[in-house]
Amino acid sequence: MPQTAPRRAGRRSGDSTTRDDILRASQKLFGRNGFKNTSMRAVATEAGVDVALVPYYFGSKHGLFVAAMEVPVDPADQVRRATAGPREALGRNLITEFTATWEGPETGSAMQGMLRSVVNDESRSNAYGEFASSQMVPLIAETADVSLDSARSLLTVLFGVATLRYLVAVPLFTEMTRDEIIALYAPQLQRIVDGDH
Template identity: 70%
Template sequence: MSSTNPRRPGRRTGDSTTRDDILRAAQSLFGSNGFKNTSMRAVAAEAGVDVALVPYYFGSKRGLFVAALEVPVDPVAQVVRATQGPRERLGERMAAEFTAVWEHPDTSSAMRGLLRSVITDESESSAYAEFMSTEMVPLVAELTGVSLETARVAVSMLFGMATMRYLIGVPLFVELSRDEVIALWGPHLQRVIDAD
C-alpha cells in the first residue's frame, strides 16, 4: 500500500508558475485599484501565494509595477546613471539615458507599446499616472537634488519629446538623430535644472 502525502491547504510556495501568477494578479489589481491602493499583500492574496514571494521575485512594489507594465528597463537605474557626473551636465545625461531606451533595438518597440498603452487604456493610464506622481517624479527630484517642481518640468519635457518623436512620429522630431536630440534637449533641461 503506497502512502500519499496530500498537499496541505493554504498559500502555496514558489513553483514554476508563481512569478507569472503574481504578475497577472498585479496587472489586474493595478489596473482596477491604481498604484497607491494596491498592496503587495493584496497581490499575493489574489495570486494565492505567500506574501513573501512577491518581494522575493520583484524586490519592491515599484519593481512589481514596472514588471506588471512590462517596462523593458529599470527606470530607477536609469535615473541613478543620469546623476553620476557633474551637475552642470545633468540635463545632457538625462536626455541621453532617456533616449537610449527608446532607440535601442532590444527595448524600443516595448517602450512604444507601453506609451501607447498608457495613453489609450484608461486603467493602465490611471495606474501609470499615479505611479509617476507618487514614485518616479519624487524619485527623480530626490536623486538629482532638484525640487519636485523642477523634476516635474524635466520629466514632462522628456515624455513630451518621446510622444512627438516615438509615438506620433512628427517629422520635425523624427528627422533629428539621437545625438541631435540630446544636443537640443540637454541644454534646455540643464537650464531648468540650473534655475532650481
C-alpha cells in the same frame, strides 16, 4: 496499502506558474487601484500565493510594478545613472539616457510598445501616472537636488519628446537624428536645473 495524507488547503508555495500568477494579479490590481494603493499582500492574496513569494520573485513593490508594466528598463535606474554626474551636465545626461533606452536595439521597440500601451489602456495609464507622480518625480527631485516643481518640469520635457517622436511620430521630431534631439533638449533641460537654485 498505506493511505496518503490529504493535501492541506492553503496558499501555494512557488511552482512553475507562480511568477505569472503574481504578475497577472499585480497587473489587475495596479490597473484598478494604482501603485500607491496596491500592496504586495493584496497581490499575493489575489494570486493565491504566500506573500513571501512576491518579494522572492520581484524584490520590492517597485520591482513588481516594473515587471507588471513590462518596462524593459527600470526608469529609476535611468534616473540614477543620469543624475550621477556633475550638475552642469544633468540636462544632457537625462536626454541622453532616456533616448538611449527609447531607441536602443534591445530596448527601443519594447519601450515604445510600453508607452503606446500606457496611452491606449486607461487602467495602465492611471497606474503608470500614479507611479510617475509618487515615485519618479520625487526620485528626480532627490537625486538631481531640485524641487518637486523642477522635477515635474524635467519629466514633462522628457515624456513630451517621447510622445511626439515615438508615439505620434510628428515629422518635425522624427526627421531629427538622436544627436540633434540631444543637442536641442539638453540646454532646455539644463535651464530647468540651473533655474532651480
